[in-house]
Amino acid sequence: MSINAYLNFPGNTREVVNFYADAFNLPSPKMITFGDMPQNPDYPLPEEAKNGVMHTRLDINGSPLMFSDTFPGMPYVVGNNISLSYVSPNEEELTNVFHKLKVGGKVVMELQATDWSKLYGQIEDKFGILWQFNLDSGESF
Numbered sequence: 001m002s003i004n005a006y007l008n009f010p011g012n013t014r015e016v017v018n019f020y021a022d023a024f025n026l027p028s029p030k031m032i033t034f035g036d037m038p039q040n041p042d043y044p045l046p047e048e049a050k051n052g053v054m055h056t057r058l059d060i061n062g063s064p065l066m067f068s069d070t071f072p073g074m075p076y077v078v079g080n081n082i083s084l085s086y087v088s089p090n091e092e093e094l095t096n097v098f099h100k101l102k103v104g105g106k107v108v109m110e111l112q113a114t115d116w117s118k119l120y121g122q123i124e125d126k127f128g129i130l131w132q133f134n135l136d137s138g139e140s141f
Contacts, residue, residue, distance in 0.1 A: 002064070002086075002087050003084050003085065003086055003087070004063075004064045004065070004066055004084070004085045004087060005065055005066070005082055005083075005084065005085070006066045006067070006068070006082065006083045006084070006085045006132055007065065007066070007067050007068075007081060007082055008067070008068055008069070008070050008076065008081040008082070008083070009067065009068075009069055009070070009076070009081065010069070010070055010076040011052060011069050011070070012069075013031075013052075013053040013056065013067050013068060013069045014031065014053060016067060017029060017031070017053075017056055017058060017067050020058055020060070020065070021058060024058070024060050024061075026058055026059075026060070029056050029057060029058055030056065031053050031055075031056040032053070032054050032055045032056065032116075033050065033051055033052060033053060033054055034049045034050060034051075034052045034053075034054045034069075034071070035049070035050030035051060035052075036054070037054065037115055038115060046072050048072050049071060049072050052068075052069035052071070052072070053067065053068055053069045054068055054069070055067075055068050055116070056068070066085060083122075083129075083130035083131065083132055084129060084130070084131050084132070085131075085132040085133075085134060086131060086132065086133050086134070087134045087135075087136045088134075088135065088136060089135070089136040089137075091118075091119060091135055094111075094119060094133055094134075094135055095111060095119075097133070098111055098121055098123065098133050101123055101125045101131055102123045102125070103126070104125070104126030105123050105124050105125040105126045105127075106123065106124050107121070107122075107123050108121075108122035108123055108124055108130070109121050109122040111133060117134050117135050117137070118135050118137060119133070119134075119135035120132070120133060120134050120135070121133045
């Protein structure tokens with residue numbers, strides 16, 4: 001299990017990640033865009049969001065640092081653009097931590113299956129910290 005930093009940017013994630021990859025002498029990482037994901041016809045993806053980076057990561061000296069663009073219309077505030085990502089291969093442990101941290105906070109996204117994880121969710125805890133929860137399937141991205 002691990003806790004990783006997740007950084008959000010207002011549409012310039014490619015530039016940020018390429019800058020850090022160059023600074024740390026790393027290869028350019030794979031990037032998943034919002035447009036790469038299956039689309040829900042009930043919630044059409046705005047054209048300006050399709051090329052936005054939904055997820056990418058760099059491994060810097062053994063520490064994963066993850067990145068994404070904010071979705072169009074979502075607020076972006078410098079200093080509040082970081083969340084903590086709790087990653088665990090243990091579904092019961094992940095679920096228990098999720099339910100404990102949501103007490104007094106608010107659920108942003110209930111734990112559920114997504115295209116990238118069997119179990120993923122988000123909460124803002126009672127102290128205002130945004131947490132992402134991700135079941136680690138052992139696959140590397």
